[in-house]
Amino acid sequence: MAEIVTAYCASHAPMQAVDPESAPKHQADNFFAGLEHVRDQVERAQPQAVVMLSGEHFTSYFLDALPQLGVGLAEKYNTPSARWLRMEHSLLPGDAKLGEHIVAGLMERRFWPALSYEMEPDHGFLTVYDQLDPTWQLPFVPLVLNCTTPPLMTLRDSYEFGIAMGEVLRSYDGLERVAFVGGGGLCHFVGEPRIGDIDEDFERWFLEELGKPDCGELLDLPNDELMEAGNGTGEVRAWVALAGAMRGNQMTLLSYEAIYEWIIGMAVVTWTP
Amino acid sequence: MSIYQVQKCLFDYLRAREHAPKDARPEIAEIAARGYDLTDEERKAVESLDLGTLYAMGTHPVLINGLARNMGYRKADYRPLLAGSMPPERKVKPRWLKS
Numbered sequence: 607m608a609e610i611v612t613a614y615c616a617s618h619a620p621m622q623a624v625d626p627e628s629a630p631k632h633q634a635d636n637f638f639a640g641l642e643h644v645r646d647q648v649e650r651a652q653p654q655a656v657v658m659l660s661g662e663h664f665t666s667y668f669l670d671a672l673p674q675l676g677v678g679l680a681e682k683y684n685t686p687s688a689r690w691l692r693m694e695h696s697l698l699p700g701d702a703k704l705g706e707h708i709v710a711g712l713m714e715r716r717f718w719p720a721l722s723y724e725m726e727p728d729h730g731f732l733t734v735y736d737q738l739d740p741t742w743q744l745p746f747v748p749l750v751l752n753c754t755t756p757p758l759m760t761l762r763d764s765y766e767f768g769i770a771m772g773e774v775l776r777s778y779d780g781l782e783r784v785a786f787v788g789g790g791g792l793c794h795f796v797g798e799p800r801i802g803d804i805d806e807d808f809e810r811w812f813l814e815e816l817g818k819p820d821c822g823e824l825l826d827l828p829n830d831e832l833m834e835a836g837n838g839t840g841e842v843r844a845w846v847a848l849a850g851a852m853r854g855n856q857m858t859l860l861s862y863e864a865i866y867e868w869i870i871g872m873a874v875v876t877w878t879p
Numbered sequence: 880m881s882i883y884q885v886q887k888c889l890f891d892y893l894r895a896r897e898h899a900p901k902d903a904r905p906e907i908a909e910i911a912a913r914g915y916d917l918t919d920e921e922r923k924a925v926e927s928l929d930l931g932t933l934y935a936m937g938t939h940p941v942l943i944n945g946l947a948r949n950m951g952y953r954k955a956d957y958r959p960l961l962a963g964s965m966p967p968e969r970k971v972k973p974r975w976l977k978s
Contacts, residue, residue: 663941664890664939664941664942664945668887668890669883669887669890670887754939754940754941755939796941796943796944797939797940797941797942797943797944797945797947798934798940798943798957798961799957799958799961799962801954801957801958802954802955802957805975807975807976807977808973808975810975811974811975812975823974827974831971831973834969834971834973835973835975837940869954
């Protein structure tokens with residue numbers, strides 16, 4: 607059966623790829639040092655595939671049919687967003703069999719994801735994946751979460767989904783080593799007057815609670831209260847899902863910077879497998 | 880009509896521009912003429928890409944963000960553009976606020 611040999615979450619901001627120098631150097635250096643740390647972890651752990659969670663930005667799905675959860679089942683993924691993100695590659699290798707196992711395993715556990723053979727990984731995935739494997743060789747399974755269009759999963763739902771994901775990945779007999787990664791958040795406002803604001807109090811509180819057993823107070827946070835921290839901040843659902851998958855394992859905060867030039871709080875956390 | 884038709888039109892516009900060569904990107908009027916079920920007020924806001932009105936109508940902020948980026952706006956532009964739609968004061972103090 608597969609082991610989750612690497613588990614981490616990282617914020618994603620297009621600016622980190624398009625114009626990384628726009629951030630104060632010490633902040634960008636600290637954030638990228640966190641990503642370098644997890645890349646070293648990955649090199650040591652040698653996962654055979656990575657399963658990645660990210661929020662939907664109307665790239666793969668729209669309001670005509672928007673799932674709460676969507677799983678990619680493609681053998682390969684075209685990534686038109688890579689061009690404006692100034693990335694060298696444009697084709698990601700998929701792991702369709704692992705994707706199929708995830709769908710079946712989630713259904714056994716009473717979660718009902720949408721299927722997609724043509725998912726289009728956008729900046730939410732690519733900024734994280736490109737740092738994880740700059741050669742774009744590591745087979746990949748994308749899972750999108752609805753994080754912006756109510757009604758939304760609560761953080762408790764996300765945690766329970768993460769527990770199920772942990773069980774599903776560990777029950778896979780097609781590989782021995784899998785990386786599980788969440789992208790998104792932290793605090794940001796999208797397409798509304800407060801764009802550029804960052805609620806640093808929320809971010810520090812969130813990161814502290816995330817590392818507590820069963821996420822401390824986070825699972826009791828109602829969606830309307832979470833929304834007070836920003837209408838894009840709901841992407842932290844991916845982080846809470848990772849915490850569910852890795853419950854019982856120690857979380858470590860590797861870096862945190864509120865980067866106003868990138869309009870978002872940027873952090874990296876990892877769980878010791 | 881439904882705000883969905885407004886949003887569908889704006890989404891189709893953004894997608895069409897994203898997929899077209901730089902010198903052949905369609906204008907909004909061309910997309911809006913494709914039969915979306917819009918009221919006069921909605922059509923006016925869509926065809927003029929009036930972000931303030933579109934936002935006030937309830938257009939999804941992810942679409943507002945895409946349009947603003949497409950139109951070359953930067954973060955400092957949002958507040959004046961959407962000034963009439965500032966959110967109400969908080970009714971409940973979030974638990975993470977210290978002061």
